[in-house]
Amino acid sequence: xxxxxxxxxxxxxxxxxxxxxxxxxxxxxxxxxxxxxxxxxxxxxxxxxxxxxxxxxxxxxxxxxxxxxxxxxxxxxxxxxxxxxxxxxxxxxxxxxxxxxxxxxxxxxxxxxxxxxxxxxxxxxxxxxxxxxxxxxxxxxxxxxxxxxxxxxxxxxxxxxxxxxxxxxxxxxxxxxxxxxxxxxxxxxxxxxxxxxxxxxxxxxxxxxxxxxxxxxxxxxxxxxxxxxxxxxxxxxxxxxxxxxxxxxxxxxxxxxxxxxxxxxxxxxxxxxxxxxxxxxxxxxxxxxxxxxxxxxxxxxxxxxxxxxxxxxxxxxxxxxxxxxxxxxxxxxxxxxxxxxxxxxxxxxxxxxxxxxxxxxxxxxxxxxxxxxxxxxxxxxxxxxxxxxxxxxxxxxxxxxxxxxxxxxxxxxxxxxxxxxxxxxxxxxxxxxxxxxxxxxxxxxxxxxxxxxxxxxxxxxxxxxxxxxxxxxxxxxxxxxxxxxxxxxxxxxxxxxxxxxxxxxxxxxxxxxxxxxxxxxxxxxxxxxxxxxxxxxxxxxxxxxxxxxxxxxxxxxxxxxxxxxxxxxxxxxxxxxxxxxxxxxxxxxxxxxxxxxxxxxxxxxxxxxxxxxxxxxxxxxxxxxxxxxxxxxxxxxxxxxxxxxxxxxxxxxxxxxxxxxxxx
DNA sequence: TCCCTCCGTCGGGCT
DNA sequence: GACGGAGGGA
Numbered sequence: 305x306x307x308x309x310x311x312x313x314x315x316x317x318x319x320x321x322x323x324x325x326x327x328x329x330x331x332x333x334x335x336x337x338x339x340x341x342x343x344x345x346x347x348x349x350x351x352x353x354x355x356x357x358x359x360x361x362x363x364x365x366x367x368x369x370x371x372x373x374x375x376x377x378x379x380x381x382x383x384x385x386x387x388x389x390x391x392x393x394x395x396x397x398x399x400x401x402x403x404x405x406x407x408x409x410x411x412x413x414x415x416x417x418x419x420x421x422x423x424x425x426x427x428x429x430x431x432x433x434x435x436x437x438x439x440x441x442x443x444x445x446x447x448x449x450x451x452x453x454x455x456x457x458x459x460x461x462x463x464x465x466x467x468x469x470x471x472x473x474x475x476x477x478x479x480x481x482x483x484x485x486x487x488x489x490x491x492x493x494x495x496x497x498x499x500x501x502x503x504x505x506x507x508x509x510x511x512x513x514x515x516x517x518x519x520x521x522x523x524x525x526x527x528x529x530x531x532x533x534x535x536x537x538x539x540x541x542x543x544x545x546x547x548x549x550x551x552x553x554x555x556x557x558x559x560x561x562x563x564x565x566x567x568x569x570x571x572x573x574x575x576x577x578x579x580x581x582x583x584x585x586x587x588x589x590x591x592x593x594x595x596x597x598x599x600x601x602x603x604x605x606x607x608x609x610x611x612x613x614x615x616x617x618x619x620x621x622x623x624x625x626x627x628x629x630x631x632x633x634x635x636x637x638x639x640x641x642x643x644x645x646x647x648x649x650x651x652x653x654x655x656x657x658x659x660x661x662x663x664x665x666x667x668x669x670x671x672x673x674x675x676x677x678x679x680x681x682x683x684x685x686x687x688x689x690x691x692x693x694x695x696x697x698x699x700x701x702x703x704x705x706x707x708x709x710x711x712x713x714x715x716x717x718x719x720x721x722x723x724x725x726x727x728x729x730x731x732x733x734x735x736x737x738x739x740x741x742x743x744x745x746x747x748x749x750x751x752x753x754x755x756x757x758x759x760x761x762x763x764x765x766x767x768x769x770x771x772x773x774x775x776x777x778x779x780x781x782x783x784x785x786x787x788x789x790x791x792x793x794x795x796x797x798x799x800x801x802x803x804x805x806x807x808x809x810x811x812x813x814x815x816x817x818x819x820x821x822x823x824x825x826x827x828x829x830x831x832x833x834x835x836x837x838x839x840x841x842x843x844x845x846x847x848x849x850x851x852x853x854x855x856x857x858x859x860x861x862x863x864x865x866x867x868x869x870x871x872x873x874x875x876x877x878x879x880x881x882x883x884x885x886x887x888x889x890x891x892x893x894x895x896x897x898x899x900x901x902x903x904x905x906x907x908x909x910x911x912x913x914x915x916x917x918x919x920x921x922x923x924x925x926x927x928x929x930x931x932x933x934x935x936x937x938x939x940x941x942x943x944x945x946x947x948x949x950x951x952x953x954x955x956x957x958x959x960x961x962x963x964x965x966x967x968x
Numbered sequence: 969t970c971c972c973t974c975c976g977t978c979g980g981g982c983t
Numbered sequence: 984g985a986c987g988g989a990g991g992g993a
Contacts, residue, residue, distance in 0.1 A: 410983050744970045871981045
């Protein structure tokens with residue numbers, strides 16, 4: 305039977321009196337995507353082709369055509385990306401665009417779940433576990449039930465957490481995950497399976513969820529309850545998903561559910577930039593999208609506006625090396641530009657000095673520091689450079705690597721707040737009790753148990769009168785009751801805890817001045833919040849980078865340089881880009897070299913890194929590396945082999961006796 | 969029972 | 984650099 309299609313009148317009227325001259329500001333391909341109306345659409349957008357711009361204009365265009373902004377849902381990879389897009393849409397149109405709902409999958413799911421948690425048997429104020437909370441929980445279960453396995457090589461908490469997450473996101477059995485990625489732990493299959501069950505039961509029993517639960521529980525909620533699904537999806541008149549190449553099957557299911565009433569779904573992405581296979585993404589998913597949706601319109605953006613031609617040439621020639629070919633060749637009309645350079649340094653520090661010196665030189669040529677970035681494979685690959693930059697007083701901000709809320713002292717303070725929000729949070733109780741002098745694992749777990757069995761009594765009533773730590777327990781319970789009884793602001797609660805915690809911190813860490821400074825910065829940041837639980841949720845869903853606080857102060861003098869992992873550089877661009885530690889075993893990662901598809905992903909990673917640059921690109925590597933055994937020779941990335949000189953120019957570093965200087 | 973120190977081990981990229 | 988286990992002193 306034929307279906308009726310409801311069509312509104314504005315379709316015929318539009319394009320006559322738009323506030324924004326779309327035709328003049330966009331190319332034909334972009335215009336097609338912006339003007340796309342109803343029904344599913346796939347936009348394949350190569351690097352630098354104006355993908356963000358297209359999304360921004362489409363949001364504005366929908367709003368101009370009378371779509372209520374709050375009925376548009378924009379799913380992005382980070383909340384920062386969503387915010388930037390909506391700000392830009394506000395700039396091109398007006399304030400209405402601020403009302404568009406946008407954020408990450410996790411963020412949106414978190415919102416829905418807080419509304420409907422009770423349907424799933426969770427408390428409405430369920431606690432969200434971040435990466436380290438989840439690992440602590442796993443550790444807790446592991447040491448309670450599996451301590452006897454300690455002599456055999458049993459996976460560590462972060463490995464266990466990675467295994468569990470991989471099972472969920474790639475939809476594989478434990479056996480498959482272990483056999484594929486962790487064969488040495490196959491002998492522990494049954495114990496790990498049991499631990500997984502206990503972990504899930506623990507989360508259930510204690511009303512907490514980890515990152516993966518946000519996605520899986522939302523799917524359960526929407527696929528198991530048609531009323532709720534319809535209610536939620538009918539609010540989403542238009543759904544747009546950015547970076548679709550990096551969503552996995554679980555997220556694809558969610559997208560389908562979110563858009564299941566209006567079916568106005570537009571996904572945007574680039575198969576050549578898929579770099580999240582470890583989270584279950586598969587670059588083939590995006591190409592299979594049209595198979596899932598009848599009448600799916602396919603649109604392509606191919607003209608690159610970002611990079612100078614020599615940079616694109618290098619990027620294209622890298623892509624030629626993929627085992628699994630991509631149907632992709634970016635072109636640009638920009639013909640000028642220097643050749644990308646490859647720089648060989650004799651060791652890591654020389655590489656750092658080269659980068660630092662080059663940065664200073666370019667800054668003198670009026671390229672602002674914040675229009676330059678240094679990219680690397682692993683969070684740790686920049687330690688030496690960070691040291692060098694600090695020495696030279698070059699301000700920088702680092703993305704990726706350790707997060708602010710992962711530092712021990714921040715987690716200590718957060719644990720205090722968490723027991724106030726949720727007094728049944730055993731992991732948090734355990735952590736704060738262990739901080740008391742004279743209390744170790746044994747005493748802490750006895751006290752936690754006592755608290756669990758005496759829910760209506762507080763820590764104050766615990767029997768510690770005869771113990772050496774009585775005094776500190778009194779101080780602790782006083783601090784906790786101060787903030788739970790008075791309904792004070794998050795910043796006041798935080799300051800109260802910091803007052804209690806400061807002596808603990810001084811006693812525990814040698815570098816306490818720096819840590820206490822962090823805590824003050826944290827208190828400052830919390831002033832923007834009115835609710836404690838909101839603060840905790842935001843910190844979890846949008847983890848701050850560890851260096852964010854330090855840079856905050858110096859940023860006033862000069863906008864800082866960016867240091868970032870390639871994964872965190874996604875979607876961003878700079879005038880000048882340095883890619884450091886471009887070594888075989890680093891990029892590609894040593895764990896990828898025996899697997900063709902994993903190698904391809906590493907290659908795409910390098911491709912993503914190169915295409916972040918507009919004008920200048922420097923790739924560098926040291927020929928020697930240090931390890932615990934001493935110094936050894938290292939080789940440049942295999943991806944850089946056989947790239948002809950007319951595409952990638954080789955540079956030598958020449959040291960002058962008195963002053964280090966760059967060679968020709 | 970707790971705390972400190974020493975030492976071998978380790979899959980990392982992100983929400 | 985962080986984790987986790989071992990060993991010794993308080």
